[in-house]
Amino acid sequence: KRNIKQLKQWYQRRVRGQLIIALYFVLIIVVMKVLVTTYNAAAKVPIKGEDLTPLLALDQNPDIISMGFEEIGDSDAWEDEVDKLLENHGYYRVKLETMWAIQIVVFAKKQHLPFISHIESVETKTGMGGLTANKGATTIRFRLYDRTVAIVNSHLAAHKDEVSARNTDYWSIMRDQEFRDTAAKNLCDHDFLIWAGDLNYRVEHENVAVRRMISEGKHLDLLQHDQLLREIRDRKAFVGFHEAAITFKPTFKFDEETGLYETTKNRTPSWCDRVLWRSKEEQVEVGRLINWELWCAEEDGEARLHRADVDDTVQFLNLVETLEPAKLDQVAKNHEDKVKPIFYNSYPEFLLSDHKPVSCMLDLAIDTDLVPFVEFTKSQFTDMKRKTSGS
Secondary structure (H helix, E strand, O other): OHHHHHHHHHHHHHOOOOOEEEEEOOOEEEEEEEEEEEEEEEEEOOOOOOOOHHHHOHHHOOOEEEEEEEEEOOHHHHHHHHHHHHHOOOEEEEEEEEEOOEEEEEEEEHHHHHHEEEEEEEEEEEEHHHOEEEEEEEEEEEEEOOEEEEEEEEEOOOOOOOHHHHHHHHHHHHHHOEOOOOOOOEHHHOOEEEEEEEOOOOEOOOHHHHHHHHHOOOHHHHHHHEHHHHHHHOOOOOOOOEOOOOOOOOOEOEOOOOOOEOOOOOOOOEOOEEEEEEEHHHHHHHHHHOOOOOOEEEEOOEEEEOOOOHHHHHHHHHHHOOOOHHHHHHHHHHOOOOEEEEEEEEOOOOOOOOEOOEEEEEEEEEEEOOEEEEEEOHHHHHHHHHHHHOO
């Protein structure tokens, strides 16, 4: 009882006495709405009249918002724009990380702030073999109640023929990023890993045919030619990741300030801008199916995924290939309630860039024994005490 009282007092101080929170030590499932966006701004600064609000689905009341940008023209200008927008809607910044023109910033509702801890940010350069920051990733990770969450915003190697380079960028980021939190020392060890950005995978099909199919409303038929879906299917990159169903048109490449696919360089329209996710529990179950201790060894009584060493991963993938596809499908189904996509949208009305922004809302199921179970205003809490005391 004393601990609960201390926690209540601590929480009240954190929110400056505006709310009274009743805390209970119970194991329940908390569903957190996490909104993740990505926008390649084509080296531009925010323009007057282009409101970022449509990206944020504020009418659906997200708990956590992560906004990722690539090729930002002025990081301070974008930072100010985002801060002003979200603070006006009652969100508080958790962390911001900028690496040259790649930026990620995470915001949360006030009531969740006391339960967000172990906040860290890292960056990885992958341009020119890791020498330059024009390509790479910025990551923010934290504990959310009793679970670990990492959100990556990345800009991978460009150009249609550079699939191998994009895959190498992915593995470099997975391998190199490390954290101080002993609960999740690397990316793949997080309970929830969300990866967004301009991933730059292209539609590998004849350009004229692609444009014709888009104009005829048959753009979803082009997904069979999408490089990213193929690389995931062949387990060459983004192993174990999932993506919500794509229903929107390709997000690149447009003539700036128009909604028209560009004709100057005659680039093939493609879904470059994506949001993916994976859960640790699903990967641990896959590791147990193939009885591979290296992939999900026990450490301190908890299954852990070891860092994404390339040689080890090749061995792991070779073993996974021996599993029946139905078993892998069943594993995915067993864990589909952990992360549920609510929507996955692109926004063609944005005209600043040659890319269209993308946002994805995910429901994360977090089991925890410490939550703000009931929230009262001061007057409601006073009324409740009066009624329960019999006065």
